[in-house]
Amino acid sequence: MQPGQTLNDRMPGRKSPPTSIHDVNLDVLENTLSFYIRSINYAVSRDLDDCLKGCEVARGSGKITTLLLTDSHRGIRPSVLAQLLMTDKSGMTRIIDQMVGHGLIERRTSPTDSRAHELYVTEKGARLASHVRVVATAQSEAFFSDMPESDKGELLRILRAAYRRIVGLPND
Amino acid sequence: MQPGQTLNDRMPGRKSPPTSIHDVNLDVLENTLSFYIRSINYAVSRDLDDCLKGCEVARGSGKITTLLLTDSHRGIRPSVLAQLLMTDKSGMTRIIDQMVGHGLIERRTSPTDSRAHELYVTEKGARLASHVRVVATAQSEAFFSDMPESDKGELLRILRAAYRRIVGLPND
DNA sequence: TATTGTTATACTCTATAACTATA
DNA sequence: TATAGTTATAGAGTATAACAATA
16 A cells, blocks of 8 residues: 555544545545546436437437438448547447438448448438437537536537547647 | 538538548537537547456446545445446446455445445455556546646536536535 | 458446335 | 335447458
């Protein structure tokens, strides 16, 4: 046991066990960005799922992005989506399979490269995309509504830059 | 089809399909906080899992927090951890079961309320907690190392406040 | 030989509801 | 009747590796 030790800091005078979150400190997680990202993700994702209940794109990461970008980028390729979703080819196949299964998008073989696919939304997919655009925007707005406006702006700027850096997009 | 429409904005002059992420814009997600939180979570969680490979607390949310807080808060209750993790009782049981199974923590019945449990780390758990403290801190630091210092400070302040608001802790 | 996708598998998390025991 | 936890189950995501077809 060493630097940031504990096991209750070597068992000093036994304190009574904490029975409320107000008696607790977050240890090193208090200052750990990844902890807060992960925790808030958990909450915001569940809230989003609630808002999209029964919507065929609820749950998990990738379906909303896939639907929206397929709707707004005619013929977008699975490999492009995979990069933006930071997932691999097999994960992308699974997401597309689901959406094809729900009649939201369709696959066509690229006329310029027979290995590649092009993705297109169906009419049903386009309708759902319109709906999801509204819901996803409103959900995020509502979820962070208690945050000061200036903080929301800062947060968006900082996270946007981080995301673009991670996936390899230029930070214009 | 309406306000933020598309299906490629009503199929204008067919553009060639985007084959690179540089040809893509993020639609409404471009300005949606929840999108960035979810995307960055995905990346940071996988990176953290890599750093903790084989560590008995890799994967999923909650195990790291459970281990660290059990180590630093003698006798902490599952219900308190569940609140901090924003999970429910059954999810908490699963996490604790795993950690007990790995010999990291143990359950005792509270002497003051026979319904409640108190959690304690084992020696093995304390050793792992020390290790995880170092790894989790270093991983977060490394993952966000490309971010300007001032942005890191702002991000921590904003996310910390958001987390505390969500779980019901005061924003001191 | 590298790239675009698909398939298969094993593992884990998530959500829900029903249940036990104690206060 | 409410609270602290446990159990059971169905559905879904995740990671890996092996595979097929085309460039």
